[in-house]
Amino acid sequence: MRLIAPLRATLALGARPRHNPPFDRGESMQKAKINTRVFSGVQPTGNLHLGNYLGAITRFVALQDAHDCLYCVVDLHAITVFQDPEELAKNTREVTAAFIAAGIDPTRHIVFNQSQVSGHAELAWIFNCVARLGWLNRMTQFKEKAGKDRENASAGLYVYPNLMAADILLYHATHVPVGEDQKQHLELARDIAQKFNNDFAKTIAREGYPGGFFPLPEPLITGPATRVMSLRDGTKKMSKSDESDMTRINLTDDADQIAKKIRKAKTDPEPLPSEVKGLESRPEADNLVGIYAGLAETSKEQVLREFGSAPFSKFKEALAELATTRLTPIGAEMRRLMADPVEIDRILNEGARRAHAIADPILAKTKDIVGFIRS
Numbered sequence: 601m602r603l604i605a606p607l608r609a610t611l612a613l614g615a616r617p618r619h620n621p622p623f624d625r626g627e628s629m630q631k632a633k634i635n636t637r638v639f640s641g642v643q644p645t646g647n648l649h650l651g652n653y654l655g656a657i658t659r660f661v662a663l664q665d666a667h668d669c670l671y672c673v674v675d676l677h678a679i680t681v682f683q684d685p686e687e688l689a690k691n692t693r694e695v696t697a698a699f700i701a702a703g704i705d706p707t708r709h710i711v712f713n714q715s716q717v718s719g720h721a722e723l724a725w726i727f728n729c730v731a732r733l734g735w736l737n738r739m740t741q742f743k744e745k746a747g748k749d750r751e752n753a754s755a756g757l758y759v760y761p762n763l764m765a766a767d768i769l770l771y772h773a774t775h776v777p778v779g780e781d782q783k784q785h786l787e788l789a790r791d792i793a794q795k796f797n798n799d800f801a802k803t804i805a806r807e808g809y810p811g812g813f814f815p816l817p818e819p820l821i822t823g824p825a826t827r828v829m830s831l832r833d834g835t836k837k838m839s840k841s842d843e844s845d846m847t848r849i850n851l852t853d854d855a856d857q858i859a860k861k862i863r864k865a866k867t868d869p870e871p872l873p874s875e876v877k878g879l880e881s882r883p884e885a886d887n888l889v890g891i892y893a894g895l896a897e898t899s900k901e902q903v904l905r906e907f908g909s910a911p912f913s914k915f916k917e918a919l920a921e922l923a924t925t926r927l928t929p930i931g932a933e934m935r936r937l938m939a940d941p942v943e944i945d946r947i948l949n950e951g952a953r954r955a956h957a958i959a960d961p962i963l964a965k966t967k968d969i970v971g972f973i974r975s
């Protein structure tokens with residue numbers, strides 16, 4: 601068995617990647633830091649919003665005490681839809697600032713931008729040749745983002761889920777905190793890992809991984825706000841790319857903007873119910889209660905215990921105050937960090953260097969398994 605040094609060291613620790621389904625399904629996460637590696641990403645597409653914060657970034661923060669984490673600003677994903685180059689650079693720094701302002705520690709964990717580690721693109725190409733067209737055709741995000749003018753969508757947007765699988769598997773990551781909208785892509789990543797393990801089973805075994813080379817990554821979709829909806833339409837996801845700024849609360853909004861957006865958020869004429877069941881078929885009410893629960897780090901039940909039968913006017917006032925208290929310090933810290941772009945770039949560069957150290961041996965081994973000659 602020919603193993604390159606860093607990978608051999610990883611294996612000697614008994615850490616990753618010899619595993620086969622059923623792999624660690626999360627139950628043992630609290631106990632076994634050594635068996636887990638967390639990876640997730642956010643696109644630098646501007647307008648970071650409350651959905652990104654509650655569905656993803658707060659989860660990233662929570663995981664860092666017990667796990668080794670890589671948090672990536674996924675600029676390669678961003679360009680699947682055209683980005684102005686100057687805006688892309690600014691947005692990349694802004695997402696980095698948001699990570700840090702929200703509480704991610706880039707000295708203990710790895711914070712970097714995707715394009716600085718070429719292994720993402722290299723592994724994505726291999727996965728383009730593993731994933732099946734039929735699988736990609738089922739992806740709802742492509743259908744939603746391409747819309748009616750599908751012929752005019754970039755080829756990158758279509759193969760986006762293959763790049764996402766590469767992002768995760770390049771590090772043999774085992775757990776991926778994401779919002780509900782990314783569940784389907786995570787399932788595809790698992791299918792790709794499984795198919796690669798099957799297709800190359802012979803060389804994988806010869807290289808010394810009888811249980812398979814890539815782990816099957818687990819999505820971590822947790823908390824009361826895994827799918828924050830638009831403030832103007834409770835059936836549509838809150839999104840960076842929505843044309844109307846009134847649909848979302850941005851992390852950089854000030855107290856007045858937050859209060860105005862919540863005041864104007866769509867609701868229905870009924871007061872709030874006292875039980876969660878009463879939120880069924882009331883998407884806007886359900887959304888606002890979920891947002892409150894997410895920001896207060898409690899459950900929808902608890903929120904309704906406090907606000908059940910209250911009119912929306914009263915609830916919205918409390919929600920605006922809570923959102924302002926939670927978000928405006930983050931916005932202020934982001935602005936402070938953004939004022940020093942050289943320092944942000946240094947953090948990204950250092951993160952990329954550390955990401956390379958994990959990715960390079962895994963990519964090299966993948967190439968051996970596929971049959972590429974490396975000299």
Ligand SMILES: Nc1ncnc2c1ncn2[C@@H]1O[C@H](COP(=O)(O)OP(=O)(O)OP(=O)(O)O)[C@@H](O)[C@H]1O
Binds near residue numbers: 645653837
């Ligand atoms: N409305 C939302 N509620 C909860 N989580 C969300 C929401 N929107 C995005 N996320 C999560 O935020 C993370 C970053 O996603 P992403 O960068 O694609 O943001 P986005 O708002 O979907 O932007 P875009 O519209 O450009 O795709 C992902 O884990 C995603 O699941």
Ligand SMILES: [Mg+2]
């Ligand atoms: Mg998205």
